[in-house]
Amino acid sequence: MPKAETAPDGGGAFAALRGQLQDAAERFADAPGAAAEILAGMVDDVDRALAEELEIFPVCHHSPSSALAMARRLREKRPKVVYLELCEDMRPLLDELRNCRLPVALQAFASDIDGFDKEWAPLSVVAPITEASAEYQAIAYALETPDVELVAVDWSTDHLFQWEEDDPASRKNRKAKKADEPKASGSGSGAGAGSGGEAEEPDEDGDDEALHGDAVGVELGELRPGFAELEEHLLHHGRVRHWSEWWDQYVEQPLSGAGYDAYRQVMLLVGSLFRRLRDTGDLARSEERERYMWTRMRQHMAASGTEPGDALYVCGALHAASRVEQFGARSDAPYEIAEPTKTRWLYGLIPSSHSAIEAQFGLAQGSVSIAAATWQKALKLSGVAPFRLAGQKGTTRKSPKAAPISAGPTEDRLSGFLTTPPEAGELDEEELLAWSVDIVRLARRNGYLASTADAIAIVETSVLLAGMRGRNRPTPYDFQDAAVTCIEKDAVPGRRDVRRLCEILLGGDRVGQVGYHALPPLAQNVLDRLEPLGLDLTKRTVQRALLDLRSEPHLRACSDVLWMLRRLLPDGTVRPIMGSRALGERSVQESWDLALGRDQRWLVELGYEGVTIEQVLEQRLRRAAWASGATASTALAAVEDALVLLGSRRFVDELGARAVELLAAERTVDDAPEVLRRVRRLLAHYRASEPELPAWCKEFVTEGYAHYCTLLPTAFTDEETGVRQVAAMLGFLFGMESLALSLGCDHAQLEIAVAQAHPELPGKVALLWAARLQLGTLSRAELRARCDEMLGNPLVVPAFPRYLSGFVQALEPVPTLAPFVVEVMSKAFGTLPDHVLLPWLPRLVMTLREQAAELVPVLTREAGRTFPGSLPALDAWTPPWTAAAPEPGPGPSGRSSVPAGPVAELLAAHPAACDAVAALFGLEPTWQAAAPAPASGAASGLVERHPEAAGALAALLGA
């Protein structure tokens, strides 16, 4: 094992380098002190980290050279314990990785928060893992090699948020982020957390980029300049565009062929530099974590008796060069680890993708894909056999081969690295040619007019660009620029532009998948229950499921599950193409588009809420009904969902009772139309399917009757309340009246309420008239007279359309008004002057469409009945109202005869009962002669011809 026999005072292997750096510092800076301190300090840091007994392995995330060095080192050293910079509570998840296709993200999730700001809920932390990473190498080695222990030593997710809470800067960040981030993620879960240090906001939301939602990202091996100016400076002078490109060119490429010593020294140096140039807040956070990690490692070593020499500590290069007192296996600086809060954390794996990682950690688009491609290439070139978890899906497994072993005392590899310009490998002409041909083909397939000439131009341009940027081999970035230059014209013909196509070509976005066994119980349960469909739901494509429920009744259970999933998952994941389910509605055939494989994340996150989807659905419905902003209509919606999807009587009753409670507490009637619609539907459902209405329904009707009666007068006068709302209230009152009265309500309450109403708006006045018509306090003739008078009065005419709108709305509570509305409307069209009528017509159409769509059919049907159907008939047609108007009409009292029939006969035969009722009302009973009964009707003729049925019925009734 390489050991540096040096003290940090300036001697040892790095003495020459130290001197050189100091010289440089003095030459460049005006204030030699500060710069010299940083430069010399860097060498000290490297020195100290190398001298540590516990071997520190500095890594950088998404760095193939880190991964390569890791694979080499692990084969060479074979450590017995691997300490990993990873949230310690995520350790158990790592065993599940072998069931997944990478990249996936480890997720910790908490919606049940205790100890943090409640506003943060739900908390979600993700740690993505890719195949081309050093941490995966370490994990695979430790899990696949017997007797090797893998210990995650970083803050637990709980500690992570504890720091956030204590850190005012983070808090402020989080608040600000919350404020300008109103988007709720899909199912309503997974929303929440931003963080100060490690996560960056995704720039744009692509399909796969949104895979992590807005979880806080943590990753192993964060290595990036802590402040923007340094990064900008490095990019500017490196003549590169992105941080990833800089890293690739100046560290990654030169290191990929370097030995372990050089690798380690360079990474330590870079880590130390970035650490020293960090702002203090960030540094404090890093140091706190380092104290934690070192303490945990020492605790583990003490408990298990591990020798520091047998272990390997894998951490980000930034943490490797730590200067905290707790640093070192032999340090005894005390550090107290805080207790976790009572927050209940849940853990799972969710699929991740290269683009999601790039978006979350602010990397250049395509850089993770390029890293993956570089990793594959480096493996091929170097002959290093990577570690893989057995059973891991993805690339093929190669047989391990012994790697060259390097050992010896610490040598200064840094000076060479620092003084030579980045030397990349020889120009890989074959690769470049292949890329160029492929990109042209790909571009052509995507609608570009690209040809072989373009392929030639791309090769030429890439080489020229690389030359201009001082590289002797075009990097993927040069190639990308060249392709854009040569192929991209003024417009993008298809869905993807050339830049995106290049990314696809260079490995493309890879989306991970969580295997069945690594899924939470709920997701497994769902997949099990959907098994009868016979589809492979783990596929990433959208799959069509066809359910013929009549011929295959066993699929009914699947259908139930699908409808529940549709209610729970965001749109598009489970989508019915044919078939519907609502109260009293069940399809015999259904077809579905299922994208459960693609949208695994949602299913996994659903798994945090419960063990079965029924349970989750129940919880969600309960939450909706008991939420602080819940209204009677939301509660009724929950009732409906519970009835349709869950069918649990007890739960429905509970939700119904809550709806009653909410209705009684409501002070506005904004929701009245919705309430009316829903309660009507529910009543219809119960009447059709159950012998008796449930108790809550009765209560709702009586409570609603009283409630709306109370609010009616104010609603009529209140300007805020719309005509539609009042119409819905009246609809409730009139429509439910018979039921309400049978349940003990008092009709007088309604009469008084209507009498108290004194609306001023024309629409509401019309409603009131309709209400009075229904109550019988206003006759149709009177109403007609009022309307005619209005139409005759030029001062009122301009307001008439608004009255008419009121009448149309009144169809809801008083459906019998339809003929009258047609009449008034016809009159209006006939008599209103054009300057009133024409501007109003579009508004009428709009109002009808927006607010009274369900009333239009009633109106048109009535109009169809009233108006003649053919042109010739029109000439002879007189409107029924003008025909009816001249004759005074016999009136209710003037009726000369009553229709004959069995009823009249029965009453005439037994007059006692009617006489008694009349006497009770204080009336003189008078009996009219019934008109002669029709001698023969079709019905009586039929009965006469076939008397057997009637005889049998009579016998049955015992007559």
Place this chain on the structure above:
Amino acid sequence: MTDGMLRAPAEVKYADELDYLESVDDGPKPFSWRLSPKMVRTFVLGSERGDGLDREIPQKWFGDRTFVERSIVTLASDRGLLLIGDPGTGKSWLAELLAAAVSRNSTLVVQGTAGTTEDHIKYSWNVSMVIAKGQSRESMIPSPIMTAMERGVIGRFEELTRSTSDVQDALISILSEKYVSIPELDDDNTVFAKPGFSIIATANSRDRGVNDLSSALKRRFNFVRIPVVTNKRSEAEIVRFRTTELLRRHRIELEVPPTLLDILLQSFADLRTAAAAATSDDEKLESALSTAEQIGVLEDAILHSRFFGDDTLRATTLASSLVGSLARRSPEDLAILNKFWHGVVEGRSKKEGGEWKGFLEGGREAIATLS
């Protein structure tokens, strides 16, 4: 040398720098280029300490470095370069700088208009000479593009999409065969392009629909899209750079206070945000709000203060220049500016005070005068 010229072309104006760069340039030069690609980049984007040059080369074009690199590389390749972008994004300036750096001649320009004919691209005849001597190479008037071909230098074509399709198509053979034949002549009737010849065309992306390029021509050009500068810092640099140049041209000694420059940039940024949020053209200013327009506003304000004011640039003058330059349609533009002034500028003046107050007053007055 720049004396007597209202505006010297880049190769004249920066002759010193170009001479110097040529003298220190040891990189490989394609064809007959006067500078190597790296030096061309240095000329356009300015030098850095790491370049190891004895004198500092100031930055002349501000924008993403990749655009410049891609442009230079295109010129070294077989294809023409088409710079495309919104008006005022510095396309022509970049074209001029590139032509000056590569071939020390940026004046071989054809301006594309609706009236541009094929003669402007190929050649025409000196009628009196043809009558006197007949058709010969002497009586032929070569176009700037043909001249560029003969000399092996860069020719420029401004506003390519403004010229009609048949004129554009005349470029196709020039770009692919690299020669122009003159059928009127019996011998010596082909002009071959010398190595180093290429074309830099510019096109306005807003006019794209006027005379869209044929796909045959598109194939022969590499497109480099120059976006509108939205980065405030680089925009400030551009405005400062161009204004200094303009002031020098007018021989005006006048200091532009940084606060005023900030106000100008901020107002444009605000106006752009407002334009982006607008739903119809009536809610948008007609102006594209480009960087060039900011320079125009500033120039206008400076000239105004120089000749009608007291030689100091004031916020009120700047405001009235801004209103004057941007209010093109009445009443739409004025209404938008009025709304902007009362909604945004007033808010800023209350919050930030300082020069914003004068800016608010000046703008109000200008709007009142114009309405």
